[in-house]
Amino acid sequence: MGRAKVADAAGGASVRGRIDKRQAILDAAFVVFAREGYAQASIDLIAAEAGVAKPTIYNHLAGKENLFRHAMAAAADRSTARTLAAVSRLTADAPDLHLAFVDVGRALLDCYCSADSWALRRLLHAEIVRFPDLFDLVGASGPGQVAQAVADRLARLALAGRLRLTDPVEAGEQFVALLTGPVAGRSALGTLPFDDVQRQAAAHSATVTFLRAFGAEPSEPVGGA
Amino acid sequence: MGRAKVADAAGGASVRGRIDKRQAILDAAFVVFAREGYAQASIDLIAAEAGVAKPTIYNHLAGKENLFRHAMAAAADRSTARTLAAVSRLTADAPDLHLAFVDVGRALLDCYCSADSWALRRLLHAEIVRFPDLFDLVGASGPGQVAQAVADRLARLALAGRLRLTDPVEAGEQFVALLTGPVAGRSALGTLPFDDVQRQAAAHSATVTFLRAFGAEPSEPVGGA
DNA sequence: ATAGTAATGAACTTATTGGTTCAACAAAAT
DNA sequence: ATTTTGTTGAACCAATAAGTTCATTACTAT
Structure with missing residues (x-):
């Protein structure tokens, strides 16, 4: 995963250079929260699901609580x-x-x-x-x-x-x-x-x-x- | 708190020597789980709520999962x-x-x-x-x-x-x-x-x-x- | 009284995790 | 070509919590 060049490598949406990683994060966050529950869902897991690095999440949505609310x-x-x-x-x-x-x-x-x-x-x-x-x-x-x-x-x-x-x-x-x-x-x-x-x-x-x-x-x- | 001699010091039920600490633990566990959620409810918290030491919980009900199920x-x-x-x-x-x-x-x-x-x-x-x-x-x-x-x-x-x-x-x-x-x-x-x-x-x-x-x-x- | 049993407190180990920092890096705009 | 901006990976810190060990203490049954 990561800085993918191909259309849809693993996560689903990660292509467009740097735009709308945010949406991918939000979607992945809901998936992981739904599967694991709030407390058990780690940021690392969400990052992996979104095909995105951990600091990126903190760039777009500061903190787990904020992320949860938005998702x-x-x-x-x-x-x-x-x-x-x-x-x-x-x-x-x-x-x-x-x-x-x-x-x-x-x-x-x-x-x-x-x-x-x-x-x-x-x-x-x-x-x-x-x-x-x-x-x-x-x-x-x-x-x-x-x-x-x-x-x-x-x-x-x-x-x-x-x-x-x-x-x-x-x-x-x-x-x-x-x-x-x-x-x-x-x-x-x-x-x-x-x-x-x-x-x-x-x-x-x-x-x-x-x-x-x-x-x-x-x-x-x-x-x- | 702890090995209380008085009728109901803090937790509610802790009097009878060593019998039915189990019930006290179960009740306290449900209270704390209800208040905090499963993941956030720590065994220490439950022990405190029950007026009971932590190892006692592991004596009666081995592990958090078992405790949760029974509660x-x-x-x-x-x-x-x-x-x-x-x-x-x-x-x-x-x-x-x-x-x-x-x-x-x-x-x-x-x-x-x-x-x-x-x-x-x-x-x-x-x-x-x-x-x-x-x-x-x-x-x-x-x-x-x-x-x-x-x-x-x-x-x-x-x-x-x-x-x-x-x-x-x-x-x-x-x-x-x-x-x-x-x-x-x-x-x-x-x-x-x-x-x-x-x-x-x-x-x-x-x-x-x-x-x-x-x-x-x-x-x-x-x-x- | 005494022996046995259950409870206690406190320290300890180990593992996870939220959150941060930072150097390297790739693409976009100039 | 070069600057800029967002991204990445990896390491790091501090906090929290599960689970355990153990010496000590207090009841209880004999």
């Missing part, structure tokens, strides 16, 4: 963006409400179950005590935006007379809770994967009870699938 | 017992179903929001990568038992014609998801407390949508509270 913030931004894109699939003019909710639920669940997303939540939980500001940095804004987006969509549906609800943000919270709660409870916290059919089933079951509680149309009688 | 398992057992007691409040002969669900929901939420419970989940999330067996040790059995207990109660209710559901374990998962999901999303992960009125509101709102989806009686029309 977490970057990962959180990525994750939030993906999730917001998933939410945008829920349009008010969907022909079949059930199908629409299963679809967006499935997409949300894919985001939720991605390796990055698990790692982000794990690190957030793990280090929230020593880094209380982490909550404002990633824990609040990300889910906050998502909740807002979901609430917006639900409000539109309610206004169109297709949903019967009074508080869209509460209903939104409950939909994602219905979606992610069972997954979080069963799935060994991202250690072992939650496969496609399980996610589909989870999205379906969450949709069924959500629409039973809030749907304007009677939907299916009882039996599901 | 986590003990804390998990305590937590599960409390939660199961809370679930037992949901009887099939409740006069008002809404009230009964709010009540048990409230109790479950109290368990979920206790400092120990937050700490347990935090440590579990944090160290699941380096201690994969932790999931079988605390993550699986605890919630598994709880889910089973809730499913049992729901099945009784359904059999009595007061609930309309096909899969009691799924419904149980969804009830606790409805209950804890919004709390987990908003509450800064146990850093700042979730006060009584908020918990009451959360239990109420979870109950309303759950009964809207699964209740046999029409319950309230729309507006909640």
Whole structure:
């Protein structure tokens, strides 16, 4: 590794002379932090993963704590963006409400179950005590935006007379809770994967009870699938 | 501190000659692990918290990893017992179903929001990568038992014609998801407390949508509270 | 009383790691 | 060609912590 001349030798991004080593460092830092945890992740390890020398890290991002914060913030931004894109699939003019909710639920669940997303939540939980500001940095804004987006969509549906609800943000919270709660409870916290059919089933079951509680149309009688 | 003769000098439990230093160590270990995280919690710190000398820890529980596992398992057992007691409040002969669900929901939420419970989940999330067996040790059995207990109660209710559901374990998962999901999303992960009125509101709102989806009686029309 | 057992404190070893310094170096700009 | 800037490798320092050893001390059972 090191001052590579070839396109992508080992780490992934290390080519462009000296620009944007920073991004490579940030990415590698998140990877290593996710794999090792904050305390166990050594700067040497991160440097190796990034294909970069140790002093370079201290040049761009002074100190481990700063590096951690920036890496977490970057990962959180990525994750939030993906999730917001998933939410945008829920349009008010969907022909079949059930199908629409299963679809967006499935997409949300894919985001939720991605390796990055698990790692982000794990690190957030793990280090929230020593880094209380982490909550404002990633824990609040990300889910906050998502909740807002979901609430917006639900409000539109309610206004169109297709949903019967009074508080869209509460209903939104409950939909994602219905979606992610069972997954979080069963799935060994991202250690072992939650496969496609399980996610589909989870999205379906969450949709069924959500629409039973809030749907304007009677939907299916009882039996599901 | 140390070989105390008085009842409770500093740590809390250190009186009885040499018996049950072990328990004191386990308790102190969980406290310190919860406060500092695994890596940052030094054996010296745990020894100090327990009012016990360092070699004593190595006598009773060889090594940090072993100590961690045992401390986590003990804390998990305590937590599960409390939660199961809370679930037992949901009887099939409740006069008002809404009230009964709010009540048990409230109790479950109290368990979920206790400092120990937050700490347990935090440590579990944090160290699941380096201690994969932790999931079988605390993550699986605890919630598994709880889910089973809730499913049992729901099945009784359904059999009595007061609930309309096909899969009691799924419904149980969804009830606790409805209950804890919004709390987990908003509450800064146990850093700042979730006060009584908020918990009451959360239990109420979870109950309303759950009964809207699964209740046999029409319950309230729309507006909640 | 006495012997045996468990706990204690303190020093010690060893290993890791965050953070720094510095001379050499390669590419970019002039 | 030369200066400048960011990068590199390697060595170094100080701090922290896991784990161990051991002589000493205090209970407890006989």
